[in-house]
Structures are given as structure tokens and as C-alpha cells.
Amino acid sequence: NAGVTQTPKFQVLKTGQSMTLQCAQDMNHEYMSWYRQDPGMGLRLIHYSVGAGITDQGEVPNGYNVSRSTTEDFPLRLLSAAPSQTSVYFCASSPLSQGTNEKLFFGSGTQLSVL
Amino acid sequence: AQSVSQHNHHVILSEAASLELGCNYSYGGTVNLFWYVQYPGQHLQLLLKYFSGDPLVKGIKGFEAEFIKSKFSFNLRKPSVQWSDTAEYFCAVSLYNNNDMRFGAGTRLTVKP
Numbered sequence: 056n057a058g059v060t061q062t063p064k065f066q067v068l069k070t071g072q073s074m075t076l077q078c079a080q081d082m083n084h085e086y087m088s089w090y091r092q093d094p095g096m097g098l099r100l101i102h103y104s105v106g107a108g109i110t111d112q113g114e115v116p117n118g119y120n121v122s123r124s125t126t127e128d129f130p131l132r133l134l135s136a137a138p139s140q141t142s143v144y145f146c147a148s149s150p151l152s153q154g155t156n157e158k159l160f161f162g163s164g165t166q167l168s169v170l
Numbered sequence: 171a172q173s174v175s176q177h178n179h180h181v182i183l184s185e186a187a188s189l190e191l192g193c194n195y196s197y198g199g200t201v202n203l204f205w206y207v208q209y210p211g212q213h214l215q216l217l218l219k220y221f222s223g224d225p226l227v228k229g230i231k232g233f234e235a236e237f238i239k240s241k242f243s244f245n246l247r248k249p250s251v252q253w254s255d256t257a258e259y260f261c262a263v264s265l266y267n268n269n270d271m272r273f274g275a276g277t278r279l280t281v282k283p
Contacts, residue, residue: 086269088269088271090273095179095275096275097174097176097260097273097274097275097276098214098260098262098273098276099272099273100270100271100272100273103269103270105269111269111270113270114270114272145214147214151269154269155202155221155264155266155268155269156264156269156271157219157221158216158219159204159206159214159216159271160213161213161214161215162213163213
């Protein structure tokens with residue numbers, strides 16, 4: 056059972072480049088989300104989804120796009136990378152209980168540097 | 171705006187000392203509360219959670235947390251820490267029936283052997 060798989064683990068981009076961070080889970084979880092982790096700021100929610108075809112914005116959505124075409128996959132797209140997007144990105148999934156995510160399972164993270 | 175505050179950024183304790191990490195939130199309404207832990211080199215994982223019922227919840231590895239509604243707090247406690255508890259601890263909050271879950275800035279715990 057692989058859990059939550061994120062690729063790549065490391066990425067360096069130039070300002071203005073675009074890229075997609077991949078996230079896949081094999082636990083049939085309805086809920087998936089993306090967080091970024093910055094020193095002293097904890098984890099901040101970027102986007103989340105409660106099922107295929109449903110996405111919603113979190114706390115810091117600007118500069119990022121998501122889509123959820125399948126239950127398993129939840130890619131995060133950076134449209135035009137900026138140095139302020141240098142961060143560690145975590146994907147997480149969870150089963151839903153009465154409409155609420157009850158336990159997040161995290162991926163191993165993607166360390167992104169934008170020069 | 172909704173927020174989660176962890177006032178202790180770095181806590182250093184000796185083994186066998188007691189631990190209490192503070193967590194306060196500014197949400198109105200019914201909340202779901204969580205503590206997550208990130209051990210060095212490992213994924214974040216759930217330590218414990220509170221949805222309803224007994225406000226004193228017990229989690230893995232001897233940790234517990236108490237929800238005090240009047241103080242908007244959900245402090246994490248452990249009577250006697252071990253070196254293996256060295257990690258970063260995150261408090262998280264979401265509104266009931268809502269999946270916009272917010273994390274605190276985290277508290278780094280260092281336990282000296």
C-alpha cells in the first residue's frame with residue numbers, strides 16, 4: 056500500500072516557468088489537499104477537493120491551479136513561478152466522515168526552489 | 171479571520187520532564203481539533219483528534235489533549251517525555267462539517283537525553 060505519493064521530491068525552477076506537482080493516493084480517499092510549509096508559518100492550505108470534479112480554495116490559492124478528474128490524482132500547477140513560491144509542498148488525503156476529513160495522510164513532500 | 175496560534179516556537183526539555191504545548195484558535199462555532207507530529211525525516215502523522223464528547227482525548231505514545239471551549243484552547247500534554255518525542259508538533263483546526271483545515275506555525279520540541 057503506497058499511501059500518498061508525491062513527485063518530484065526536489066525541483067528548481069526559474070522565475071516565470073510553469074510546472075505541475077503530482078500527487079496520487081491509493082486509499083480511495085474522497086478528500087485531497089495541498090499545503091505549503093514555510094519556516095515559522097507552519098502549513099498553509101492552498102487548495103483542497105472533496106471528490107472528483109470538486110475543488111475549493113484554501114488560505115493561499117493565488118498562483119496555483121488544481122483539478123480533480125479522478126479520485127486518485129490531485130495535481131498542483133504553478134502557472135508562472137515566483138521566488139515567493141519557494142517552499143516545501145505537501146499533498147494530503149483523508150477519508151471523509153460526516154463530510155469532514157478525519158485523518159490526513161501526508162505525502163513525503165516536494166522541495167521547490169524558484170530562482 | 172480564522173487563525174490558529176501556537177505560542178511556543180521551540181521547547182527544550184530533559185527526559186522525564188512534563189510537557190504542555192499551547193494551542194489557541196479564533197474560530198466561532200463548532201470545531202474539529204487535531205494535533206499532528208512530524209518526526210525528523212518522517213511524514214506528518216496524526217497524534218490525536220477531538221470531534222465531540224469527552225474534552226480530554228488520548229492519542230498515541232502517551233499524549234493527551236484537553237479541549238477547553240471557553241478558552242478556545244486545545245493544549246497538548248504528556249506527563250513524561252522521552253528523547254524519541256523530539257519532533258515538530260502542529261495544532262490544526264477546522265469548522266464542523268468544513269474541510270478548510272488550518273494549521274498553527276508549529277512547536278519544535280527537543281528532548282535532551
